[in-house]
Amino acid sequence: MNDSDGGGGRAARPRRADARRNEKTLLDAAAAVFVASGVDAPVRDIAAKAGVGTATIYRHFPTRADLIIAVYRHQVEACAEAGPALLASGATPYAALERWIGLFVDFLVTKHGLAAVLRSDDAGFDALHAYFLDRLVPVCARLLDAAAAAGEIRSDIPAIQLMRGVGNLCIGAEHDPDYDARRLAGLLIAGLRLPR
Amino acid sequence: MNDSDGGGGRAARPRRADARRNEKTLLDAAAAVFVASGVDAPVRDIAAKAGVGTATIYRHFPTRADLIIAVYRHQVEACAEAGPALLASGATPYAALERWIGLFVDFLVTKHGLAAVLRSDDAGFDALHAYFLDRLVPVCARLLDAAAAAGEIRSDIPAIQLMRGVGNLCIGAEHDPDYDARRLAGLLIAGLRLPR
């Protein structure tokens, strides 16, 4: 358990320069290929795009989930941080919830195949599920609590269920333009409203 | 298009007895394997269960979609016929819609992987999409129209969108018992309600 460079001892040894370079190259290549072919793109394609061997991918990102997380981490963080910001922005909690769900949907539908893989029961994607849920469910829960406290919505739907539902609504939205995930998600949220 | 034994010409020639027998055997085997391993089960597994070669499956059911349709046709028909029945059963149109969606969800969540495949963009599943949509969307549309005419719901959501949304909500519902597709679908429908 050498703490490579963290708080305590100085680095046991930093990663080699070529390794760090390849990781960056791989992230860029993966991002490009994900856009072009979806997050299910063949490993060989990503390796080819990056100009490395397939084993190099597995060395840096043991599972596909690790690669996906690394590629989209920034955007997920941004989405998570938008939650409290929206809540503080002055609108009603319900409006904040509605807009935040919109952000989440927009993120998912622009990542081909991500919503689907988020629903996969493949054990290899457990890390991906865990990351998304850990990072976003608490944010959603805060928005739900605020709206419930304001008497705008019912309070008997757990945040995790809602997130799963919204995520599911985004599956396959990237093709056929007749499918409007955002609208359906809005409908789902509207279903939470209490009559006043 | 040959009317094998129907009204017009006498049969060009009826299918061989072993072929008919194998088709039945395959349907039974597929149904069993689908229950055990989902509708994505390897072709070889189904063939083995039926005691036939893999080519025999492709001969009878050129695409997986054809096999799935054949296995579930009865249940889809039953669901389609339940729509008008519910509408005539005396409750409000909205209640009928709600219950019919419940039937649809119950059907989907008990067929491992079917909801997911219904969302696949693989061209091989086009026939499956078409069948489900052709058969069920008109039923849903009638329920929606009735409820809209009664002033219970808004009328600006096409039936096909709603069906897609509900179908999506059912994806992955077969595992983790914490996910309640039926409840979320109910929420989606509730989102259609008009304030009175």
Add this chain to the structure above:
DNA sequence: TTGCTAAACGGGACGTTGTTCCGTATCGTC
């Protein structure tokens, strides 16, 4: 009953993809 032909069959062959292994090249240090 026996022989013929088209229908149907079975399993092996091929292509694609994920994953792992092993010999080789390279980095960083002495």
Add this chain to the structure above:
DNA sequence: GACGATACGGAACAACGTCCCGTTTAGCAA
């Protein structure tokens, strides 16, 4: 400049969908 650990590349293996081809068999007629 030499050495050891690190990292690399591509071949090898396994699982699966799909297709092909040589063989078997049902159905019919002589």
